[in-house]
Amino acid sequence: MAKIVIAGKSECPYYARAELLGDKLARNLPNFQLHKIVQQPDDWENWLKNTCNERGWQHMKSPIVWRELVDRGGKGVLIGGANEFQEYAFGYYGIQSDQVSNDMNLISKENRQYKIDIVKEEAEFKARSSPIHVCITCATSPVCYAIINSIGQGDVFGKHTEIALHLLDTNDKLEELEGLKMEAEDLAHGLLREVSVTSNTKDAFKNCSAIVLLDDLIQNPEEDKSAWIKRNSSHFSAYAKVINDAALKNVKVLLTGNGPVNMNTYMMIQNAPNVPRQNFVGLSRRIENNAKAVVAERLKVNTSGVVDLIVWGNVNGEHYVDLTRSRVHGYDGAIWGPPSFSLPAPEMVWDKPWMEKDYIELVKTRHEKMTENLKHTPSMSAGGAITSMLEHWWMGSPAGQMFSLAVCSEGWYNIPDGMVFSFPVTMVSKGYWNVVQDIDLSEEMKTAISATLQDIQSEKDVLFPPPTPPPTESKVTIIDPKDEEEQQEKSEKTESSEGEKQDDSEGEKTDPKLDTIEEEKTGSTTEST
The missing domain is CATH 3.40.30.10 (Glutaredoxin)
Incomplete structure (x- = not known):
């Protein structure tokens, strides 16, 4: 036809x-x-x-x-x-x-x-339409490709919220961005009012209500960790300064990727004073979902049925996966109940050695195994973690459930104020998160959390080295060369005079035994006379 x-x-x-x-x-x-x-x-x-x-x-x-x-x-x-x-x-x-x-x-x-x-x-x-502006950086990333559809059809910011989408990447990626823009428009989502592409950060962040940072600075083989952390710090600090000037003052910023997310979030907070520090958060949801999937495989349930599993600490560094309060829905056991019914996950696993050793190793290696099988970095699961986190932050999370999020501490659980740390949070109030503060920590958990804190502190010390103690004071006397020669001559004269006196005194001294012999000789001569 x-x-x-x-x-x-x-x-x-x-x-x-x-x-x-x-x-x-x-x-x-x-x-x-x-x-x-x-x-x-x-x-x-x-x-x-x-x-x-x-x-x-x-x-x-x-x-x-x-x-x-x-x-x-x-x-x-x-x-x-x-x-x-x-x-x-x-x-x-x-x-x-x-x-x-x-x-x-x-x-x-x-x-x-x-x-x-x-x-x-x-x-x-x-003119009657008032879409919110949403920016995605490193937009040619496969993760961006995985989240645009969810944003456009209203799954993230609501079914009645129109979106003006800003796609940011480098100059050499602009042609790819144009292709991505065309494909986004071909989705034909009524809520996607506008799609723009740019390599200018100021244009990308202008009037934004939400920003998703997908930048992932890979550590080069010849680059040590300190140099890598400094490179990340410089990159995200530059972003923060532009956001501080161009974005809305209540903008919400989500940091993702495989880099030092906690420290990058901390540096952005330091460089964007006009934006509330609680509006900068780091994504813990990907690791949390990995950990839930391992438990779900063990118990043969849907991953969504595992809830209240918490990731404490440094998102992509030293962190602690907390199973102690996790619950599981839909478990095929002796006791059944309605969909809201749940059972403690540790009791259903009932294998302490597995939870203490094998489970931790499975969670750590899951991302690597997916990458190895796919022959590329997983993007669909990362995109799902981002969209679900944004949806909960914007629209509210399910009541009665906890999630993990890297946020700026206010002293909770003895984590220093200002330190970015992954905590258990709820997001029942739309647009806000709240740290769950009533969890009793065992001594084992306190030790593990302390280790994660030290790891974050070591990264911070790279950027802000602790002050070194001052050297011990020592008295230094400066002597004029002439005075030094005169003093040396006096010293030599003193030594020679003392040597002569010592020789005279030694000549005057006699051995007591010789004196006794002479006296005996003198006495015998007198008697013979």
Whole structure:
């Protein structure tokens, strides 16, 4: 089945003639499909140039007519202008136009006024619309590809919230972004009011209510951890400064990826003083979902049935997966109940050695195993973690359930104020999170949490080294060279005089035994006399 497309300037009389001929064919031919495109005179030349470049055609006037195969797609076959279309219609269908010049001019005036009214109506409709602006950075990432559909169909920000989507990436990725924009528009979601692409951070963050940072700075093989942390800090600090100036003051910022998420979040808080610090959070949900999936496999239940599993600490560093309060729904055991009924997951597992050793190892290696099997980094699960987290933050989380989130501490569980740490949170109040503060920590948990805190502190010490103690004081005397020579001469004279005195004293001294012998000799001589 063929479809004829007629496009032209609204004021063009030749477009009017082609349009009327197309209407006549549509009325008389049952399988004839007609599509019209009307452009304002100011927009016509650019539109025509882009259309011809895209399809590889040469055409310079209004109108332009082409034929498309509905069941095959493709760029279509160029027919030409009004005269060529009239010849095509007569040659294939034996129908020709009988319009005279006066009628063509009248219709062209009507077309122009109609187009002006349509444009005005669309502008008024857009003026009544107030979409929220959402930005995704590193938008050519497969993770971005996995979340755009959910955002556009209202799963994240609500079924009645219109979205103006900003896609940000580097200059060399702009062509890919244009392709992504076209595909997003082809989703035909009514809530997706606008899609824009840019490599300018200020334009991307302007008036944004939500920002998702997908940037993942990979550690180079020759790069040590300290240099990698500093590179991350510089990158995200630059983002924070632009967000501080360009985005809305109540913007919500979600940091994701495999980098030092806690420290990146901390640095953004330091460099965006105009934005409340509670509006910068790091994603713990991906690791939390990995841990839930391992428990679900063990108990043969759906992953969504495992709840209240908590990730404490450094998201992509040293963290502690807490199973102690987790519960499981839908477990096929001796005791059954309604969908709201749950059982303690540790009791259902009932294998302490597995929970203490094998389970931890399975959670740590799950991401690597997925990457190895897929031959690329998992993006669908990462996208799901991001969209579910944003949905809960924006629309509220299920009542009675806890989730993990890296947030700025206010001293909870003896974590220093200002430190970004993954805590158990609820998001029952729309737009806000609240740390669950009534969990009793065992000594084992306190030790594990302390280890995670030290790991975060070691990363912070790279950027803010602790002060070194001052060196011990020592008294230094500066001696003039002349004084030093005089002092040396005096010292030599003193030593020589002391040596002479010592020799004299040694000459005057005699051995007591020799004195006794001399006395005995003198006594014997006197007796013989």
